[in-house]
Amino acid sequence: MGGGEGKVTARKISGDARAEGAGQGGAKSVSAKDVAALAGVSRAAVSRTFTPGASVSAETRRKVLEAADALGYQVNHLARGLTRQQTGIVALIVAKLATPYRSAMVQALTGKLQAAGKVAMIINTDQEEATVELALRQALSYRADAAVILSGMPDRSIADLCHRNGQRLVLINRDDSLPGSIQLRVNDAQAGRMALLAFLRAGCRRLAVATSCDDTPSLLARERSFLEEARTLGLDVQCERFGASGYDSGLALGERLLVRPERPDAVFCTTDLIACGVMDAARQRFGLSIPADLSVIGFDDIPQAGWEAYQLTTFTQPIEETASAAVDWIARGENGDVPCRVDLTATMRWRRSVRARQAEAAPAG
Amino acid sequence: MGGGEGKVTARKISGDARAEGAGQGGAKSVSAKDVAALAGVSRAAVSRTFTPGASVSAETRRKVLEAADALGYQVNHLARGLTRQQTGIVALIVAKLATPYRSAMVQALTGKLQAAGKVAMIINTDQEEATVELALRQALSYRADAAVILSGMPDRSIADLCHRNGQRLVLINRDDSLPGSIQLRVNDAQAGRMALLAFLRAGCRRLAVATSCDDTPSLLARERSFLEEARTLGLDVQCERFGASGYDSGLALGERLLVRPERPDAVFCTTDLIACGVMDAARQRFGLSIPADLSVIGFDDIPQAGWEAYQLTTFTQPIEETASAAVDWIARGENGDVPCRVDLTATMRWRRSVRARQAEAAPAG
DNA sequence: CTGAAAGCGCTTACAG
DNA sequence: CTGAAAGCGCTTACAG
Structure with a gap:
């Protein structure tokens, strides 16, 4: 499926030894347990250290941070997502991503999502047809907190499924309104x-x-x-x-x-x-x-x-405004049983492709 | 931060009642346990039904599928990723995504990843600087199986961290080679x-x-x-x-x-x-x-x-070829302690911006 | 083929 | 502030 004209030549590079660290294959990554052991505290303590607003003494926190750093520990967001009610993942459902308007929107969305502490998962619907539903199901599989629909329109039943599963929907320039969703429209x-x-x-x-x-x-x-x-x-x-x-x-x-x-x-x-x-x-x-x-x-x-x-x-x-409105709504996380709508305005940008105002022309012959 | 000129008007839409299903807030989604209960089988049975190649009788499978469908069950990839050694997530690290070349690459990558049963998470590094490292750490947090670097260059220490954690790296047109990574280069x-x-x-x-x-x-x-x-x-x-x-x-x-x-x-x-x-x-x-x-x-x-x-x-x-090479390598999932390099070729495309061959001109005065 | 059980890595009441 | 314990939803040897 990936064929084409560019010639591909693969070769191994000999040099460079292997990384000092762990052995072969899908290395196990370091967990809170490891950090706790090294720091001499409980697993709960390390969890608290990485939870904004949790109560840990300065001393404990220091020990944990030190151990974490030494071990290269990163909290596992997947596990965290399992426990908390949200994953921080938001799915962007889009076709023809390479188009100037779409890519600009995706760039704005990913940037703002990131700034809000979320992360974008992009689901490409270029392939087969009728895939908005599949895309939404995939988003559901990863327990995305929300899905932003830039292309296509989900039908009611799948939207309900999302709603039942607590996955919120933002519809960009789609015409239906759906339960638990926000609709962003331009004039x-x-x-x-x-x-x-x-x-x-x-x-x-x-x-x-x-x-x-x-x-x-x-x-x-x-x-x-x-x-x-x-x-x-x-x-x-x-x-x-x-x-x-x-x-x-x-x-x-x-x-x-x-x-x-x-x-x-x-x-x-x-x-x-x-x-x-x-x-x-x-x-x-x-x-x-x-x-x-x-x-x-x-x-x-x-x-x-x-x-x-x-x-x-x-x-x-209004790309920035649209992206901001979407991200704000997602971040706000209100219960959202009531569909909500935001109207944005695209303003006219005068350049030079329309001729200057001129006196009423005589009807062209 | 998201300001700008488009005027924003929000209002609630009254109509449409609420979805029939579950109640308010972050609804809990249906789990394998629910399906097992409805189907009258064990949790393991439902897990097997959704695991390609696992052994389940046709009858059990049917009951499970039926129950799953009735309940709108989706296996939770986060939980699955916790258990299995891989999540299916691959992180795309990119800046200036809206650029024609970049967006085309991202489109190709997301499409092929999807076709290979993976999913792309995009990490936008437009914001602050020195963020390739942060991006990689975020990828690590979500236990991405691999990260594709389209912009910037991680330094050695963070690359080692990825390697130690089993996160493979694909470097697109970067010059260093790193342990456990593949380097894709064009001529x-x-x-x-x-x-x-x-x-x-x-x-x-x-x-x-x-x-x-x-x-x-x-x-x-x-x-x-x-x-x-x-x-x-x-x-x-x-x-x-x-x-x-x-x-x-x-x-x-x-x-x-x-x-x-x-x-x-x-x-x-x-x-x-x-x-x-x-x-x-x-x-x-x-x-x-x-x-x-x-x-x-x-x-x-x-x-x-x-x-x-x-x-x-x-x-x-060679966008398609590059994307294919990246995805193939990721999907292959070989142990990859040895850095690997693939050379692709960009071929000349003649159009009309170079004048036609002509006799040696007299040296212009 | 099937189920009971342990385990993946985290968080969060619950006691202390 | 801190730890032991239960639980999130899944998978996978292990017996049967």
């Missing part, structure tokens, strides 16, 4: 409307939206709100939908849209990646110039949107 | 030489390299090999070094290089991100055209290198 719908208005103010009249076939709640909300606002204003919008929401789809979408007789002069892309593709198609394949011939607005504000070659006007995802 | 040095030769064949004569101040082994090897090969051939190379290895540094590096009186006609960038920055600086700030006025070669083959706006000639990192 996708508002963004769609703002994009439309921005185009109109710029004097654009041949409107289009480019989106993918991934029907995530966010993408749908962006698309629909743009369309609805247009309908309200009695405007026509050409809508093209294709593939996954990546750069390549953007390229294809750009081609399809720009080849039309009624060539759009503005396109709202539900994703920055799509927008970059659309821009490249416009420039390289149609010789168009942006924003003079075509205005583009994206969503996400991935790093590439700010690159000189794009300078894309877009909506910046 | 950076060869790449540097190939890049130089490619420029020469294209007729470029005013050579430069653009790199960052991150002194990772890989970056250094790429830079040095390019420089040395040039020296061997008696050629001069302008070398510019700046910041971290991202797009912004590339922009700055491009400016610094292109403003020089002896303007380079070829620049080898130790990273694709830097290359994209250099290309944008060349085009947008100097009105240069690529490859006519300037040839560029990068390294990594991140997705953006293939975007129409760049079409960057680069070296593609």
